[in-house]
Amino acid sequence: MKHSIPCEVCRVSFLYRGEVEPGQVVVCSVCGAELEIKETEPEVKAVRLMQDPETEIRRRVETFANLREYTFNEDKELVLEGLVDKHKMYGDFYCPCRFENIAENVCPCLATRMNEVRKLGHCY
Numbered sequence: 001m002k003h004s005i006p007c008e009v010c011r012v013s014f015l016y017r018g019e020v021e022p023g024q025v026v027v028c029s030v031c032g033a034e035l036e037i038k039e040t041e042p043e044v045k046a047v048r049l050m051q052d053p054e055t056e057i058r059r060r061v062e063t064f065a066n067l068r069e070y071t072f073n074e075d076k077e078l079v080l081e082g083l084v085d086k087h088k089m090y091g092d093f094y095c096p097c098r099f100e101n102i103a104e105n106v107c108p109c110l111a112t113r114m115n116e117v118r119k120l121g122h123c124y
């Protein structure tokens with residue numbers, strides 16, 4: 001069975017193949033976020049899996065990199081630290097390399113989700 005699941009993080013609905021039930025954890029195939037299924041009727045509703053911020057962003061970027069077959073450069077830990085700091089200050093994982101703390105800059109940012117890494121050879 002196929003389900004369209006709206007992702008709270010990247011605000012895109014992704015297709016999930018297989019059964020879903022409340023409490024199940026699924027991974028957004030667009031941004032790598034881990035989501036917990038809350039409801040399945042009448043539509044599937046999922047929320048960000050509760051975990052500590054550092055675990056959440058580390059798992060998200062690692063999953064995202066695996067999905068896209070990207071590798072990390074030597075700045076990985078520095079960027080993760082910046083992301084955790086931004087989460088502490090502004091309530092979400094806004095890119096530490098970008099000035100504006102807006103939804104499209106939540107890591108992985110919109111440009112990265114739209115394959116900018118393929119053009120630039122690295123994320124912003």
Ligand SMILES: [Zn+2]
Binds near residue numbers: 010028029032
């Ligand atoms: Zn997502």
